[in-house]
Amino acid sequence: MKKTLLTLCAGLSAALSFAQISIIPEPLKLEQRPGVFLLNNHVEIVAASVDEQQSARFLSEYLHKHYGLKLSTVAQAGAKPAIVLAVKNVATPVVAGEYELTVAPEQIRLHGFNPQGLFYAVQSLIQLIPAKGYWQLEVPAAYVYDKPAFEYRGMHFDVVRHMFTVDEIKKYIDYLALHKMNYFHWHLTDDQGWRIESAKYPKLNTVGAYREGTIIGMFPGTGFDSTRYGGYYTVAQMREVVDYAKERYITVIPEADIPAHCMAVIAAYPEMSTTPDSIRKPASTWGIYNRQNNVLAPNPYTFQFLKDIFNELIDIFHDSPYIHFGADEASRMWWRASPESQEFMRRHNMKDEGEIQDYLVRIAVETIQKRGKIAVGWDEIMNDAQLGKEVVVMNWRGTRGIEAANRGYQVIMTPSRFSYLNIMQKPNEEMTAHRGMTTLDVVYGYNPVPDTLSAQAAKNIMGGQGCMWTEYYPTFSKVEYALFPRMSAIAETFWSGQERKDLGRFKQKLSKQFDLYDLWGAQYCTYVVDIGDVKRR
Ligand code: ACM
16 A cells, blocks of 8 residues: 555656656557647648648647647648648548658648548647647657547537526537547436426426425535526527537537426426426426426327427437437336326326336337437436347446446446546545545546456447536536546546556546646636645746
């Protein structure tokens, strides 16, 4: 233990004092070469095709925003030192995201084996540029060859418990891009609010988008403030987010969570509640589950609603092949207590209330599939054998993801133990974050494809993501603090894969990564297991 501590301390301080090159997530091949490329305003970015210009835009905006550099982009290299961006045409099939990057003293060359790969070459270049400096930066000469281990690399963001501005969402998406992630799972509805503009169901916005107050302190809390809280994203705003993400090779997967987590829906439209006569409001507290009725009633109004609302969602997010319908944490007690639901069960020969959940879920799934989309749900959906294997399972509980892969489902791994970043990451955060302890080491230690899985089952694991639930995260800077550096560890799990991971080396890379967080203006946690809080200058 003592030795580990000393070694890690030495590693961190060495990394602090030498310009050692490193990239997060760890690339397949990284070689440092002699010399440096001088990056200043005399350098030109060369990008000819539309795809090349797309990556060039990100690079030039980044250099301007963070270093004050103003590089012009040209279609052909001239006499000036250049950063040359090219999508390489290769005959053999390539992994989406494969690239090569060469930094030489006279030129920087980025080769994407496809357009997405070029964008990731830009991200690796960004990691090689010194985090501190202005006007003239010495980029160490290097060669990088790289490709991702998993197709799906993502982050989820709950904008219901607390809501964030479009600019903050864009910042979040930039963080994904900088970590070579390609999916943004946008959790848009829950008990505390419906955040999607709806033309067909306007009361989702006038009533369902606002709660009357918010619980004070940690659940169950010490009372409620009486500040009305909420809002929703207009269709135009959601399209703006989709386009922003697309420019960064990120797909936005929207989630409308049904048939539970629906207090906001039944507050707006009590006809969809199993207790329509009791007046409800969107929840002001967390931890609803079996404490307050939040399920949709199995009636014709709900059936139509499910079809309409998922069609509206697909109209907005038509770019995404995946649409998430939630399906987690439906307590059966509300259907059990409802005479109409019991009557519905009898008419349909249902053996238990779980089949009501399945019935409602199937309407959402059919609607999604009819539009040519792939339906994604939390791991509860595996309870329904009739659903078919076309649905994608998002695992959040224990080893349900492994079970799903073994049973032949495509799976996105986000087990709460390793992937929920709302949980405290160091001692003494009890009053500010969810209880439990998800340190950087725990997150980094996650292996989504254990050796016990058969080769066939392993293929069913698409990749995974981190989840950012926001009950205790009212501000974006607090969200950043929860994300970093754990999100960087998640990026390494799903981009680099298990063979390339090394916790000791990852920790050594942190000092440069902390400098980058500073450069980006992001908050982060400096606590490292066995060392404590790392001092920053
Ligand atoms: C979940 O955390 N209920 C998906």
